[in-house]
Amino acid sequence: MSNAHLLAIILRTGGRDKSAIGLARELLLHFGTLQELDGAASAEFSDIKGMGPAKTAQLKAAFELGRRLLRSGHETSAKNPFFKNSREVFEYYRPLFYGLKKERFLCALLDTKNRIFKENIVSEGTLTSSPVHPREVFRDAIKEAAASVLFVHNHPSGDPSPSRDDIDITKRLVETGNVVGIKVLDHLIISDGKYLSLMEKGYMS
Template sequence: MNQSAREGYRIADLDQSQRPRERLERLGAGALTDAELLAILIRTGIPGENAVQVGQRLLNKLDGLRGIHQAAFEDVCQEKGIGPAKAAQIKAAIELGRRMAQESPRELPTIHSPQDAANYVMYEMSALQQEELRVMILDTRNHVLKIEQVYKGSLDSSQVRIGELFRTAVKRMAKAIIVVHNHPSGDPTPSPDDIAITRAIVQAGKLLDIEVLDHLVIGQGRFVSLKERGLGFG
């Protein structure tokens, strides 16, 4: 076995045009694949695999970045070619991305469409392992004043107290809300209970003079707008 094989395949062994760090410098981070971004953190490979291949194997084994985020630290460490130091760097990088998505912006975000609302919560809620229902509270210009978690756990139309969804909106004299909940399965297809809850929320909003702009179901990297589909808003 030669010296390179004993030390592991290095990023430097790749053609310069294919090295992740050089590609990032030249094209920007957005041009890199998930495996290439992980390779920058992993740095060196193992006999038979360079760092990009190790990163791709990690993604495949743990079911993508979401899976790496949810996996226990020990499980990431145990993957061949990772170990505690690299696992810590990977976990830290993903956590920084999660925190950035949650940072309060200097200006209140404005919701113009279901896509805007989904983009605002997608990163965090698509990674949740339990079902959660949150209420996005909006002012007259559709600025997001607050996002409040109302329920955690399996949603059942017989258990959801509709008044709880409007409590903070009433206190803040909000003019509109958007209801958002996730499906941990990754499939955002609305269930019959989702539609029944939506119908009850819309009716309550009319009584309180608080418009229910939408109810979004968040899945893995995608969402469904019940209003766009005419479910519960008829």
């Protein structure tokens, strides 16, 4: 079933001179992608004939329900997961970061067998307005005697390319980890169904 048909089912009816499927196609044409449609403010729907407050609320509720379903999948997934590569890390954390409109920086603590046993949200906002301080990142890792750590954060922009701040912060965290004896395994940036591993790109050496 196409995206337009799924949207039409949610909308149920169209406008005065268009069907539900016609309205759904107009929405996709206007916003371009489902991601842009999801992120649109309620006021932006007023440009589309047939999209009143009720239909806008229906769409918003459907997208929010989808986000909650994805995040619940992360919460109920296997405990103490073990990852063989960055793709597996991405697939595990993707639901947790899906649809977030602001940056979130997560630190995962791992044991000597490279299994995650605890996760901490270190910062929310942006990495520049809500700085990630090494002491805050490693405080719990030291307390919990973590053997290594893994960092994951998102880019709401849709582009997982690292900023200069991302690279500088990662290097500072790697240096701090070397000092306290806790290895930084990787730092993943997740964005719009894509990811980038700073370790694989050589930014952590």
